[in-house]
Amino acid sequence: MGNLSFKNMSRGGKIRIGLLILALIFPFFPFVSDYLLHIAILIYLYMILSLGLNVVPGFNGLLDLGYVGFYGIGAYTSGLLTVHFGLSFWLIIPLAFINGAIWGFLLGAPTLRLTGDYFAIVTFGFSELVVLFLTNEIWLTRGPLGLPGIEPVSIDLSLFGGPKWEFVGELPYYYLAIVMVLVTVFVMYRIQGSRLGRAWFAIRDDEVAAVSCGINLLTYKVIAFAISAAFGAVGGSFFARWVTFLSPDMFKFWESFLILCMIVLGGMGNIWGVMIGAVVLVSLSEVLRELLPLLGLPGNCRFLAFGLIMVLMMRYRPAGLMPIPAVAAQMRAGRVKRKKRKVAVGI
Amino acid sequence: MTPILKIEKLFKNFGGLEALKNIIFDISRNEIVGLIGPNGAGKTTLFNCVAGIEKPTKGQIVFTNGGRTVSIGGKKPETVTALGIARTFQNIRLFDNLTVLDNVKIGRHCRTRALFFGAVVRTRRQKAEEKDVTKKANEFLEFVGLEGRGEEIASSMPYGYQRRLEIARALATEPHLLMLDEPAAGMNPQESSDLMNLIRRIRDKGVTVLLIEHDMKVVMGVCERVVVINHGQWLAEGKPQDVQNDPKVIEAYLGTGAADAA
Numbered sequence: 001m002g003n004l005s006f007k008n009m010s011r012g013g014k015i016r017i018g019l020l021i022l023a024l025i026f027p028f029f030p031f032v033s034d035y036l037l038h039i040a041i042l043i044y045l046y047m048i049l050s051l052g053l054n055v056v057p058g059f060n061g062l063l064d065l066g067y068v069g070f071y072g073i074g075a076y077t078s079g080l081l082t083v084h085f086g087l088s089f090w091l092i093i094p095l096a097f098i099n100g101a102i103w104g105f106l107l108g109a110p111t112l113r114l115t116g117d118y119f120a121i122v123t124f125g126f127s128e129l130v131v132l133f134l135t136n137e138i139w140l141t142r143g144p145l146g147l148p149g150i151e152p153v154s155i156d157l158s159l160f161g162g163p164k165w166e167f168v169g170e171l172p173y174y175y176l177a178i179v180m181v182l183v184t185v186f187v188m189y190r191i192q193g194s195r196l197g198r199a200w201f202a203i204r205d206d207e208v209a210a211v212s213c214g215i216n217l218l219t220y221k222v223i224a225f226a227i228s229a230a231f232g233a234v235g236g237s238f239f240a241r242w243v244t245f246l247s248p249d250m251f252k253f254w255e256s257f258l259i260l261c262m263i264v265l266g267g268m269g270n271i272w273g274v275m276i277g278a279v280v281l282v283s284l285s286e287v288l289r290e291l292l293p294l295l296g297l298p299g300n301c302r303f304l305a306f307g308l309i310m311v312l313m314m315r316y317r318p319a320g321l322m323p324i325p326a327v328a329a330q331m332r333a334g335r336v337k338r339k340k341r342k343v344a345v346g347i
Numbered sequence: 348m349t350p351i352l353k354i355e356k357l358f359k360n361f362g363g364l365e366a367l368k369n370i371i372f373d374i375s376r377n378e379i380v381g382l383i384g385p386n387g388a389g390k391t392t393l394f395n396c397v398a399g400i401e402k403p404t405k406g407q408i409v410f411t412n413g414g415r416t417v418s419i420g421g422k423k424p425e426t427v428t429a430l431g432i433a434r435t436f437q438n439i440r441l442f443d444n445l446t447v448l449d450n451v452k453i454g455r456h457c458r459t460r461a462l463f464f465g466a467v468v469r470t471r472r473q474k475a476e477e478k479d480v481t482k483k484a485n486e487f488l489e490f491v492g493l494e495g496r497g498e499e500i501a502s503s504m505p506y507g508y509q510r511r512l513e514i515a516r517a518l519a520t521e522p523h524l525l526m527l528d529e530p531a532a533g534m535n536p537q538e539s540s541d542l543m544n545l546i547r548r549i550r551d552k553g554v555t556v557l558l559i560e561h562d563m564k565v566v567m568g569v570c571e572r573v574v575v576i577n578h579g580q581w582l583a584e585g586k587p588q589d590v591q592n593d594p595k596v597i598e599a600y601l602g603t604g605a606a607d608a609a
Contacts, residue, residue: 186467187467190466190467190469191463191466191467193466194461194465194466194473194477195452195455195456195459195460195461195462195465195466195476195477195480196461196462196463196466197466198445198449198452198453198456199453199456201442201444201445201449201453202442202445202453202456204444205441205442205443205444205445206440206441206442206443208400208436208440209436209440209441209442210442210453211400211423211424211425211428212398212400212424212428212433212434212436212440212517213428213453213454213456213457213516213520214425214428214429214456214457214520215425215453215456215457216423216425223462223463227463269444324444325500326443326444326445326500326502326503327444329500329503330502
């Protein structure tokens with residue numbers, strides 16, 4: 001069991017280890033600036049978020065348009081706890097996970113009885129509600145003024161007589177983000193191969209058959225929604241302590257849409273595909289941010305570019321860059337059929 | 348001995364349509380019972396009522412197992428499955444994107460317990476459970492003759508194998524009563540004769556079988572008793588040969604006058 005020698009690894013495993021090593025030594029390349037590190041951290045953050053969201057549409061087949069609501073709740077809870085109570089980041093992360101799960105449960109338990117589009121609309125409404133709350137409850141969140149002065153992450157060993165090491169610059173956050181991505185991937189990977197993951201896949205593929213196998217739809221959907229929300233809140237907590245400033249318009253609907261695009265682009269339900277989606281869209285977003293002003297276009301035109309990408313993808317790779325194996329196989333079969341038909345027409 | 352399933356005065360209305368009217372029959376333990384009737388007679392509706400997918404309008408469905416008698420009319424499908432009733436579907440419903448083995452493993456769902464914590468931490472109990480799930484799933488695959496195909500994607504298998512996989516998945520829930528909805532539909536004679544053997548072997552394991560079937564060869568070959576329903580009503584019941592020669596049944600299938608001609 002668990003043979004970890006490099007030689008015995010599959011090609012995919014070797015590629016993954018290689019990429020991880022590359023990610024670990026990335027900050028030491030001479031061309032890497034703070035700006036590039038910042039983008040890399042952003043990519044990792046969106047990896048966590050899209051992996052979290054992936055649980056709902058990717059594993060369960062439910063459309064969730066309000067993921068950013070949990071992200072916002074996580075970020076503000078973490079920010080407020082830090083500002084008012086000075087809680088340590090290491091304490092806040094598990095709290096954020098539980099907090100997110102609770103909110104996921106509160107929203108999911110009554111609404112997951114709804115099917116398909118109706119549920120999507122509820123989630124959309126929820127995320128708008130969160131933004132409105134953050135904007136209007138000025139006594140708590142300072143509203144549109146934003147929440148500044150959130151203390152950065154630190155490792156405080158003063159309790160044990162050790163030093164207090166505060167995170168300065170992007171480098172420590174870079175490694176923190178990598179650790180968080182690894183933990184998220186680990187959790188997702190474990191779930192994927194477990195009874196819980198199988199129950200979700202069953203629900204995704206056929207609800208009636210799932211029920212006949214003894215799976216309680218509502219229970220498992222709520223669990224999925226809570227876990228997804230928990231990861232959203234954890235991502236939000238990291239975000240709060242990293243940028244040290246929060247404002248309600250960081251959690252607008254566009255963020256949900258962007259994260260959903262990452263999943264669809266990468267390949268719904270595939271952990272590795274979803275991560276690729278995050279890499280592609282975050283880096284593209286940054287490139288466009290630089291490029292569009294040069295062309296004399298407003299920055300928000302990048303959403304047009306995203307739209308174009310989605311359209312092209314639906315035409316050429318409808319299942320995403322890296323679909324789950326079964327879908328990939330069906331796509332291949334479909335392509336063969338299409339080719340054959342073309343030949344027939346040619347004759 | 349108390350029958351494993353008792354259907355007592357069962358009614359099911361869909362709006363103004365009476366899909367089932369006063370259905371009464373029993374199934375004894377370890378029997379293979381056929382449920383037949385012309386298209387639209389209400390056979391699948393009856394299945395759905397027993398399986399918990401439809402709620403009966405009136406009447407009782409009583410399931411007796413291991414000395415425990417439960418009225419299952421209107422119970423949730425997952426509860427019914429946990430009590431020991433499994434089913435297959437008329438139009439195959441597999442988990443298309445999953446492997447054959449995973450399909451059967453999902454059948455083990457109601458007999459296992461691990462959740463989030465178990466999945467992430469992999470406690471000793473969870474590991475043992477997972478090992479057991481894999482072992483049992485493989486046994487069921489072997490039982491239906493799909494050994495060595497566990498890694499294939501379910502939807503890529505030939506039709507006949509998909510039928511068997513659905514049966515394996517149903518068996519994996521460890522049912523005492525297995526309901527098969529047209530298991531021989533679309534099968535060639537060789538496949539349906541294999542299927543009949545399989546059904547007999549399932550019964551020999553101690554599982555009671557209720558099947559809907561249109562293929563009379565299968566019904567005559569494997570069923571010990573046949574219940575006929577027509578227009579949602581109980582029509583006849585008895586040994587396959589007797590039912591086959593019953594003028595009422597012939598009339599239901601072929602129309603008035605046909606019985607006289609025969």
